[in-house]
Amino acid sequence: MHKVSSKIKRGQEAEKMSQNYFEVVVVGAGASGIGAALTAAQQNLSVLLLEKGNRPGGAGMFGAQGLFAVESQQQQQSGESYTVKDAFQELVDYSHHRVNESLVKKIVAESAATITWLNENGLATELVSNTQEAHQKHPRVYHQYIDKFNGFARLLARFEALGGVLLTETTGKEIVTDDAGRVTGIQILEKQGRSRLINCRAVIAADGGFVGNQKMVASTLETDSREFYSMGERKATGDGLRMLAQIGADTRKKGAFENHAASVVSQVDPKWRKPSIFTLTNLPLLWVDRAGKRFTNEGVVYDFALWGNTTFAAGGCYYYLFDEAFVAKITKTALPLTDSFERTFKNLAHKEVTHQIGPFAQLKEDLQEAQANQVAFVGETLSVLADKLGMSATELVKTVTEYNRFVKNKADLQFYKDPAYLQFDLQKGPFYAVKATTTSLGTIGGVRVNEKMEVLGMDGLALKGAYATGNNASGMYDTSYPTLEGVSCAFAWNSGRIAGQAVGNYLQNSGH
Numbered sequence: 309m310h311k312v313s314s315k316i317k318r319g320q321e322a323e324k325m326s327q328n329y330f331e332v333v334v335v336g337a338g339a340s341g342i343g344a345a346l347t348a349a350q351q352n353l354s355v356l357l358l359e360k361g362n363r364p365g366g367a368g369m370f371g372a373q374g375l376f377a378v379e380s381q382q383q384q385q386s387g388e389s390y391t392v393k394d395a396f397q398e399l400v401d402y403s404h405h406r407v408n409e410s411l412v413k414k415i416v417a418e419s420a421a422t423i424t425w426l427n428e429n430g431l432a433t434e435l436v437s438n439t440q441e442a443h444q445k446h447p448r449v450y451h452q453y454i455d456k457f458n459g460f461a462r463l464l465a466r467f468e469a470l471g472g473v474l475l476t477e478t479t480g481k482e483i484v485t486d487d488a489g490r491v492t493g494i495q496i497l498e499k500q501g502r503s504r505l506i507n508c509r510a511v512i513a514a515d516g517g518f519v520g521n522q523k524m525v526a527s528t529l530e531t532d533s534r535e536f537y538s539m540g541e542r543k544a545t546g547d548g549l550r551m552l553a554q555i556g557a558d559t560r561k562k563g564a565f566e567n568h569a570a571s572v573v574s575q576v577d578p579k580w581r582k583p584s585i586f587t588l589t590n591l592p593l594l595w596v597d598r599a600g601k602r603f604t605n606e607g608v609v610y611d612f613a614l615w616g617n618t619t620f621a622a623g624g625c626y627y628y629l630f631d632e633a634f635v636a637k638i639t640k641t642a643l644p645l646t647d648s649f650e651r652t653f654k655n656l657a658h659k660e661v662t663h664q665i666g667p668f669a670q671l672k673e674d675l676q677e678a679q680a681n682q683v684a685f686v687g688e689t690l691s692v693l694a695d696k697l698g699m700s701a702t703e704l705v706k707t708v709t710e711y712n713r714f715v716k717n718k719a720d721l722q723f724y725k726d727p728a729y730l731q732f733d734l735q736k737g738p739f740y741a742v743k744a745t746t747t748s749l750g751t752i753g754g755v756r757v758n759e760k761m762e763v764l765g766m767d768g769l770a771l772k773g774a775y776a777t778g779n780n781a782s783g784m785y786d787t788s789y790p791t792l793e794g795v796s797c798a799f800a801w802n803s804g805r806i807a808g809q810a811v812g813n814y815l816q817n818s819g820h
């Protein structure tokens with residue numbers, strides 16, 4: 309009996325795999341692709357979900373911990389007074405209205421329903437305190453995933469239970485249109501290296517932007533491409549943008565990055581990590597750019613997007629500096645400072661934030677390792693250190709002398725850093741510098757869309773049957789992603805759901 313039923317199941321699987329017609333094909337099984345595919349399947353559409361990698365999930369699963377929403381049930385129950393109007397206003401003000409305001413409104417207005425929908429379909433969230441120090445006074449908006457990996461699996465199981473087909477290790481290659489410009493199919497590349505045409509009536513490009521494509525990244529960066537560290541989805545290589553451009557999409561707005569904090573990246577072994585060095589990077593110590601000058605109020609470390617942006621604007625990297633007295637102190641004693649990432653991890657573990665760092669008994673050894681990895685530099689004098697960093701000794705000495713005066717007087721006359729962070733002057737060598745590099749979670753945008761996630765052509769009109777979602781779609785952001793916590797994951801899920809709904813209406817009304 310068991311043998312017969314598993315044989316039938318295998319037969320059904322094989323039939324699904326070789327099916328050559330679906331109403332909708334979704335390219336990419338990250339948050340936006342899963343959102344789109346499940347929503348479309350829930351409208352009784354036949355849906356094929358393609359995933360280039362050997363497992364679904366994308367950045368929203370391997371990276372993100374949660375998403376933004378406003379007026380969710382959790383927020384209402386806990387008395388948050390923040391409204392759709394407040395969030396909309398905050399977002400359009402942040403981007404100086406250089407966005408698609410109808411789209412921003414739709415995403416924000418849909419966000420609470422998306423939290424309910426995720427919960428109903430197996431991915432629960434909990435409202436937690438905002439994860440960044442700078443946002444503690446902002447109303448709570450961050451809905452943290454509960455049981456993330458199983459939650460994603462449950463969403464996909466729902467999709468398959470509704471007849472949806474997920475093909476992994478299968479890549480969307482080329483969208484096919486008819487003479488009237490309507491989408492009629494997509495050429496796919498299967499894992500065996502076989503190319504196949506799938507006939508369909510609509511394609512949703514949800515393949516995550518192009519952060520995995522070094523050439524495209526380099527050509528759209530406004531900073532030194534050697535100083536760019538991506539934590540984003542490597543398989544997001546701009547396939548959707550390319551395919552959509554081929555059928556006439558407006559893909560001009562490509563230069564927005566999700567800059568997020570800064571990282572110490574070994575030049576010798578990219579996997580090298582040291583908790584002590586990681587923590588020191590997350591503090592408002594003295595930072596200098598490649599010319600040896602301060603460039604920001606280092607207190608920006610408590611807002612990840614702004615910290616990422618200031619690093620990006622400084623040319624992609626900076627050095628944080630300290631002296632031997634600092635090393636001696638933190639080797640023995642915990643310091644009353646806040647590690648900007650601590651709350652993020654404490655939220656996940658439901659633990660209290662300590663507002664203490666160290667002691668790091670092994671810091672000397674860790675710094676030696678960091679030197680071997682070409683990320684830390686040491687000089688007996690500031691001049692020697694400047695020489696090693698390739699910067700002007702005069703400039704570095706001037707910066708440190710001025711900074712020491714700010715520390716002494718507890719007043720940063722240059723960038724107005726909070727006096728509470730003016731604790732450590734640099735008086736006596738050896739002096740240390742650690743290099744921090746601009747870090748991105750992904751590219752955000754490229755394809756122009758309307759508020760239904762329909763792809764627009766160069767004339768501003770919707771292409772027939774083509775949709776773009778998540779990191780592919782422009783209109784939510786201007787030059788960078790806003791500081792509202794969880795907005796990019798929220799954009800992925802919400803834009804996916806919106807596209808999934810819109811495609812149903814399109815198919816009903818398109819008549820082909």
Ligand SMILES: Cc1cc2nc3c(=O)[nH]c(=O)nc-3n(C[C@H](O)[C@H](O)[C@H](O)COP(=O)(O)OP(=O)(O)OC[C@H]3O[C@@H](n4cnc5c(N)ncnc54)[C@H](O)[C@@H]3O)c2cc1C
Nearest residue numbers: 336338340360366367368371372373480516778779794797
């Ligand atoms: C480390 C990290 C932490 C993050 N934390 C947060 C957070 O806490 N909150 C937040 O809001 N945002 C966060 N983000 C950002 C957020 O996760 C992403 O913006 C969002 O998940 C993007 O979703 P997406 O569906 O557009 O793309 P992706 O998640 O990148 O999914 C795209 C999928 O498409 C597949 N694909 C690519 N090309 C093809 C092709 N040709 N054919 C088939 N499949 C293809 C890829 O393999 C991938 O699975 C984080 C990102 C990272 C990297």
